[in-house]
Amino acid sequence: MPGPRRAPAGPTVQLLPSTPAAALDRADEAVDQLLESGRDPGDILVLTASTPHPWHQHELSFGEQHYWAQLAEGTDVFYADLATSRSFRREVVVLVLDGASAARATQALQKALTHAGALLLVCGATAGLAGHQAVGGQSVRA
Numbered sequence: 001m002p003g004p005r006r007a008p009a010g011p012t013v014q015l016l017p018s019t020p021a022a023a024l025d026r027a028d029e030a031v032d033q034l035l036e037s038g039r040d041p042g043d044i045l046v047l048t049a050s051t052p053h054p055w056h057q058h059e060l061s062f063g064e065q066h067y068w069a070q071l072a073e074g075t076d077v078f079y080a081d082l083a084t085s086r087s088f089r090r091e092v093v094v095l096v097l098d099g100a101s102a103a104r105a106t107q108a109l110q111k112a113l114t115h116a117g118a119l120l121l122v123c124g125a126t127a128g129l130a131g132h133q134a135v136g137g138q139s140v141r142a
Contacts, residue, residue, distance in 0.1 A: 011093075011116040013109070015126040023098040023124030024053065030094050030121050031077060042074040045090035045115055049108040049124075050099045053079045082108055091117040097124030105129060 018026040027046060034044055046053055056079035059067045071078050071088055078090065093116035097105050109129055112120055122129060 011113060011118050011120045013113070013120045013122065015129060016121055016123045017126045018124055020097065020099040020125050023096050024048075024051070026123040027053075027094045027096045027121075030123060034092060034094075035077075039092060041076045043091040044077045044094065045088070045092070046077060046079045046094045046096065047082045047108075047112055047115065048079075048096040048098065049082050049104065050097075052081055053096065055079045056081065082111055089115055089117055092119045092121070095120060095122045095124075097122060097126065099125075102128040 016026055016030055031044060031046060035041060046056075048056070055077075059070065059079065068086075070076060071080075071086075078088075080086075080088075082095070093112050095108060095112040097108060105125065105128060109120075109122060112122070
């Protein structure tokens with residue numbers, strides 16, 4: 001007779017503290033480190049909680065159809081606003097907290113978790129998130 005099933009652990013959450021003004025730069029550094037470590041660009045999603053990433057704005061300048069086609073292709077790092085209502089998932093999510101209140105940061109963390117498969121990196125004002133019960137009772141690591 002099989003034993004009880006364990007609930008999936010969910011993605012690992014790591015906090016990468018910075019000032020809100022430096023959160024975007026910290027996120028870009030995290031993406032560079034992921035790529036340098038051999039992570040496939042198509043595995044990475046960058047979500048912004050407040051201000052859209054400049055690369056997101058650049059890609060949108062070619063039109064919505066072109067922008068969302070990049071997500072479907074899955075061959076490059078994808079940049080999106082956390083407020084998007086589209087459902088998509090990548091192995092690694094880099095969340096940018098660039099000025100969100102503590103309550104908004106907690107909401108952003110919860111939403112970003114729905115997009116992350118294995119790893120969620122949170123960049124910015126993360127002090128209020130340490131110890132937060134993110135997934136299945138796991139504490140967020142600082």
